[in-house]
Amino acid sequence: MKIPMTKLTVVSESLLREELLKMMRQAGAKGFTITQADGEGSRGVRATEWEGPNTRIETIVSPSVADRILDQLANRYFEDYAVIAWMSDVTVWRAKKFQD
């Protein structure tokens, strides 16, 4: 049962970790894989620079959930915080895990 899904990757300053996870859960994401990451981007400075690195969140979702999450990111985070996101096509098994 190979099923095409969408993988959304969000990289943000680590301060936002809990907040972003909560938002994504509400938007319908069922699971996350989270890694610590260093980063370099258009904003040099991090308020939490020494609290540790960026947070990189991957979540496999349906395209509609991905869109919902992106809307939220665009409305509430992109402008003020160091957050970026990208989306790619993946194939998964056990698709029931990822359904919303």
Add this chain to the structure above:
Amino acid sequence: MKIPMTKLTVVSESLLREELLKMMRQAGAKGFTITQADGEGSRGVRATEWEGPNTRIETIVSPSVADRILDQLANRYFEDYAVIAWMSDVTVWRAKKFQD
């Protein structure tokens, strides 16, 4: 020499790390990139929760090797363990590295 290949990502409880790597090697994978990850999914609890986080394994393989690994995952791990896997298309150079 750009060549299309398959990238398989497997995220599992870290207890399985060596076992999964061995299985993938036998299935024909020639290399791995491994990161530590936290995770959240349908199973809340990890037996190894405090032994450290999940393991996230990426391997670039030919589609047939990817299928072989996925078969093994589905037969031996998906039901009992906290394991998920996804597959995506990538383009690589130096393709001889990845051939089986």
Add this chain to the structure above:
Amino acid sequence: MKIPMTKLTVVSESLLREELLKMMRQAGAKGFTITQADGEGSRGVRATEWEGPNTRIETIVSPSVADRILDQLANRYFEDYAVIAWMSDVTVWRAKKFQD
């Protein structure tokens, strides 16, 4: 404003981290997400083995920048160092961030 871009992932022995980042910046990359990774590949030994793990660099760039970086990698690093790279298609928002 969803825009298709290219994600280039480079995994290398960590000794090369600063050098590779510099090269990519010169080639036009505007940002990076960097994680520590363990690895296994065709070369068993790392000179920096115990200095810590591999470095995994992700950068979202335009296809032309990706090609420029890959040319550099192929010319200067692939033969002598433990470096691999792969490329995949992604969709991003806020595309001005990634333009060269």
Add this chain to the structure above:
Amino acid sequence: MELLTQNLISPVVLAFVLGMLARAVRSDLEIPPALYQGLSIYLLFAIGLKGGVALAETPMVELAGPVLITVVLGVITPLSAFGLLRWFGRISRTDAAATAAHYGSVSAVTFLAALEATKIADMAPNGYLPALVAVLEVPGIIVGLMLARQSGSRGVKAALHEVVVGKSIFLLLGGMAIGALCGAEKMESVAPLFVHPFKGVLCLFLLELGMLAAGRLRDLKSAGWRLVVLGCLLPLGHGLLGTAAGTWVGMSSGGAAVFGAMVGSASYIAAPAAVRIALPRASPGIYLTLSLGVTFPFNLAIGVPLFMSFAQYLNAV
């Protein structure tokens, strides 16, 4: 009673409480995994070193009784745990066997906490006890896994390898070997790292353990009151039995109390890893919650002082 208060108001116990509190108030306090692993490497290696020095000074013949009784208790306790978990706890065979493996094995941190408590109360425990921790770690897990009657291909053998060369036992035994070979005099040069700051490190470790235990408490409701009761009764029964057996084979009253705490404790490092490999269908929500969320705090707060009183009583009789 005074023992109880004295035990509760100690840096080690209070650090555990503080860790639980951190989770309760949703503090962002976190011990980085690398640090946490470092603390546990330190504790196991240090206790091994110290035990090794003591062991080298213990005549072989004095060890026979304690080692034998440890193996016997390592076989009995998972059986009694299994019976009660099936009959009173009403859980499946697999879950009961998995949990029994935990109660048959031993929690190194409970051992350490008991050790400190007896020292504060001036009840010198026997020096060879760390060796018994290593001995007690294994049989309970074997018996537990056998109770599951699922000796599949990857079963007991893989799990045992996991335990025996697993880092806890390896560091404990390795430290003991080094301590025994070097002897007291040569170990003095490393005492400023491995002996003096020991209790402080234990504090930090319990801070983290408190946070983990608090996480487990969330699962208590789904575990049900029957299991919670067992999580208190099992360490009580096993612990008193262990204290009596320890006294019987000639341990000092401090030693018997610590031995009781060991027998009464449930593993939450070695056993969970082994059980997860061998019995993947057993629910960590049951065995981890009971061992880390119920039995560990029970022993820390009530078990240890109780076993100390009981050992003193037995000794006075």
Add this chain to the structure above:
Amino acid sequence: MELLTQNLISPVVLAFVLGMLARAVRSDLEIPPALYQGLSIYLLFAIGLKGGVALAETPMVELAGPVLITVVLGVITPLSAFGLLRWFGRISRTDAAATAAHYGSVSAVTFLAALEATKIADMAPNGYLPALVAVLEVPGIIVGLMLARQSGSRGVKAALHEVVVGKSIFLLLGGMAIGALCGAEKMESVAPLFVHPFKGVLCLFLLELGMLAAGRLRDLKSAGWRLVVLGCLLPLGHGLLGTAAGTWVGMSSGGAAVFGAMVGSASYIAAPAAVRIALPRASPGIYLTLSLGVTFPFNLAIGVPLFMSFAQYLNAV
């Protein structure tokens, strides 16, 4: 003058300089984040434990004055900082408010460095000071955020939660509670970890802080000379005020000097996290650069010895 040299040529200050040098010569020296977090957990918890023991021995009535004056200064200093940053510093309301929150709050490391400096100079500081660090951490941030006049939905409340159960205050208060409950005697067993190596750990921490501060210095140019001047004047003014107020409410001269350093210091742990949540549009390039890149080294090198001399002078008058 002699105090100044004596203060500058100390392991703690030189470690900070070495850290800055590491960045200047582009050394690949790096303190792993896990280690760094471990050091800061250690420092805050240790200072809490010690403060708690002292607190338990301080009569309540002796505390009233110092606590009250701390709250008052915690309200005054962000206001004066805000005024100067707007008028002389010429930055936007949001940036000024964000920065004011930092100057209203307190830097735990400056506190520790001052503590060590007074000890070396044999000016025993009052034991209850760590409690005042916890008290001082909060009001400045509240006032600062209110100055921004942006009490949006996620504003002040979320930020306050961030501060109050944030790990720094949590460990400080938690350590104090444990220290106070256990008392001096019981804490002796953990002294080899939490007391004796303390100053060495502070050294390592300052090594890292030096590297971070050097990173901030790069942004100095874009901050402009007006802000750099304020980064020195604000700690000077607030510090002298704090020293005077401390003397006035009856602190020892060592205590008043440390209190001055606290009041003069600018937070770079608790405040930045809170401000980032509540005022995302304020520029970290301003508030972090000033507090970590200018004010912290200023206090370390010049502020602390100055407040010590001033406290001695006031005491002699």
Add this chain to the structure above:
Amino acid sequence: MELLTQNLISPVVLAFVLGMLARAVRSDLEIPPALYQGLSIYLLFAIGLKGGVALAETPMVELAGPVLITVVLGVITPLSAFGLLRWFGRISRTDAAATAAHYGSVSAVTFLAALEATKIADMAPNGYLPALVAVLEVPGIIVGLMLARQSGSRGVKAALHEVVVGKSIFLLLGGMAIGALCGAEKMESVAPLFVHPFKGVLCLFLLELGMLAAGRLRDLKSAGWRLVVLGCLLPLGHGLLGTAAGTWVGMSSGGAAVFGAMVGSASYIAAPAAVRIALPRASPGIYLTLSLGVTFPFNLAIGVPLFMSFAQYLNAV
């Protein structure tokens, strides 16, 4: 002979053996990288601090001879290593040059182990030795790289920058500067962290080093017996030469033994990083295996006690 046994049965050496054993039995023991980096930062900084204090007390004129002989040996040893590796070892010019750079440089941990061994045997080494470690680290690498005759664009210069501001030398020199500036009295306050637990930390570090060396041993077979023989002969020859030279310039017998161990040792931190940058085609499978897998254990077990006996003999003559 007695020296040999006494040296082998020490916590430091046994910890190394335990580390090798961990890999041999496939234990899952692992020192987290962050911790490991922390240990090495600690060791280098601590040895620097201590050396700095001693250095400040050494008259300049007494240093001239030792420094000069260190530079001379730093040039000679890579040449002799290169010659033997080409002629007897039969490896390519690039590989021989890369490996020669390692034997010309110095292993800080071998230095530390030798230091401890002489202290146990009551052979007080000279206080200025840490300074010589820093001096010895550089010339061997330069000579080695020049032997490769590949001064390409990124060659020697980039590699040298790597070495000189690399964290090992930076921490060593930085620590020495702080120690020299502060002097013995002020350093007392940080002694509980940087002096007393030192040997215990060395133990933990060697535990990790044992695991890494065991990993290297796997490559021994492919290296061939000729290289293994050289991995023993080179430290032997260089070490005896170093001991003699040290005695000749007036070091105490303890100092000459430690100096011999330094000269005989092969770098496995600074040199590999530099060589990897400058000579990417040289095989780490050769130079790392020899320096970490053969020469380091050889020196630890046989070299150090031998140099001690030799130094005593020379001194008695």
